[in-house]
Amino acid sequence: MMKLYYAPGACSLADHIALLEVDAEFEAEAVDIRTKRTASGEDFRSINPKGYVPVLVLDDCEILTENIAVLDWIADRYPQLRRNGVLSRTRQLETLAFISTEIHRAFKPMWHGGAEAEKQKARETLAGLFAITATQMSGDYLFGGELTVADCYLFVMLRWAEKFGIAAPEPLLRLQWRMEQRPAVQAALAREEMHDALGRSASP
Numbered sequence: 001m002m003k004l005y006y007a008p009g010a011c012s013l014a015d016h017i018a019l020l021e022v023d024a025e026f027e028a029e030a031v032d033i034r035t036k037r038t039a040s041g042e043d044f045r046s047i048n049p050k051g052y053v054p055v056l057v058l059d060d061c062e063i064l065t066e067n068i069a070v071l072d073w074i075a076d077r078y079p080q081l082r083r084n085g086v087l088s089r090t091r092q093l094e095t096l097a098f099i100s101t102e103i104h105r106a107f108k109p110m111w112h113g114g115a116e117a118e119k120q121k122a123r124e125t126l127a128g129l130f131a132i133t134a135t136q137m138s139g140d141y142l143f144g145g146e147l148t149v150a151d152c153y154l155f156v157m158l159r160w161a162e163k164f165g166i167a168a169p170e171p172l173l174r175l176q177w178r179m180e181q182r183p184a185v186q187a188a189l190a191r192e193e194m195h196d197a198l199g200r201s202a203s204p
């Protein structure tokens with residue numbers, strides 16, 4: 001069976017939501033990304049030497065890492081989460097890359113104890129990146145009326161923005177709210193927060 005390694009509230013929440021959205025058969029195991037131990041006590045580095053989540057182990061035991069690749073694989077395997085239309089996959093990759101290499105990366109000082117000036121700069125950068133993203137929305141979700149893997153990733157970034165007091169533009173707040181109403185999103189949050197209650201870290 002497929003297996004997702006995740007850390008509660010981390011970027012792997014995007015994959016967790018996507019897999020629940022499509023009713024995939026998979027197991028999920030939490031990882032403590034500070035100690036690099038999985039919930040069952042395995043050395044996480046023996047699974048992913050890079051030491052970070054998400055990791056998706058496929059049915060044939062292939063190990064996928066890097067969120068762009070993992071979400072692209074999920075969209076390829078489950079077409080209901082895929083962008084349609086002109087240059088569909090390319091546009092989807094363009095957006096996943098923007099979320100990963102621009103938005104996600106810009107959060108680094110917030111999570112990793114940056115100096116106050118660095119954090120302030122990150123807040124301004126992120127506000128600008130979210131403003132650009134809002135202008136690119138073409139419906140209720142990023143690519144129109146239907147959810148795609150890109151929304152799953154953006155949703156995690158919006159939760160982080162809320163946590164750090166970064167104001168996202170109205171259309172993105174509506175997207176965040178819409179996602180929060182989805183049963184798969186609620187289920188993923190419940191599964192991950194269960195681990196928070198056991199004292200594991202909620203932050204990457």
Ligand SMILES: N[C@@H](CCC(=O)N[C@@H](CS)C(=O)NCC(=O)O)C(=O)O
Nearest residue numbers: 010011033051052053054066067204
């Ligand atoms: N390049 C990786 C980065 C993933 C990443 O930053 N994961 C964080 C959680 S959001 C993590 O596991 N950090 C732990 C670490 O780097 O030690 C990707 O895009 O998948």
